[in-house]
Amino acid sequence: MTSNASMTDSVPDDQSHASGPGVSRRRFVAGAGVTVGAVALGVGLTACGSSEDPPRGVTPPAGSPAGTLAATADVPVGGGVIAGDVVITQPTQGSFQGFTATCTHAGCSLSGVSDGTINCPCHGSKFHLDGTVANGPASEPLKPVAVRVDGANVMKA
Numbered sequence: 001m002t003s004n005a006s007m008t009d010s011v012p013d014d015q016s017h018a019s020g021p022g023v024s025r026r027r028f029v030a031g032a033g034v035t036v037g038a039v040a041l042g043v044g045l046t047a048c049g050s051s052e053d054p055p056r057g058v059t060p061p062a063g064s065p066a067g068t069l070a071a072t073a074d075v076p077v078g079g080g081v082i083a084g085d086v087v088i089t090q091p092t093q094g095s096f097q098g099f100t101a102t103c104t105h106a107g108c109s110l111s112g113v114s115d116g117t118i119n120c121p122c123h124g125s126k127f128h129l130d131g132t133v134a135n136g137p138a139s140e141p142l143k144p145v146a147v148r149v150d151g152a153n154v155m156k157a
């Protein structure tokens, strides 16, 4: 790990030899603590991600006009998708809604839409397809983003 390398690299050769094994051991133990902490943090971050959500984003269809977020066909009825920084939902056939893809609890990026809710990977908040809170700790609804349908595409309004 780089944290170990940086700690030992910063000690001049003559100082590490002159200080004796006690100092070297302390430096080693301190470096090992940083390494263990970094590994634990990495494992923790990995564990926070939800493997249940579908891939996070859709992209506009090739050749679509500027402002296109997604093809209407990419937004499932009774579900939704994340298109860049916007969550697009289609609660009922032909009715599209947009929201910022940022959780109102602590600002994490929402991870996806599954089983009828818009989900945050950080602390478990879930939002209904109309943006209202389904499950905390978030207490505020998602911020609306105006969207419109233009032909076969959902656009920012």
Ligand code: FES
Pocket: 103, 104, 105, 106, 107, 108, 120, 121, 122, 123, 124, 125, 136, 137, 138
């Ligand atoms: S930031 Fe989304 S639940 Fe905490």
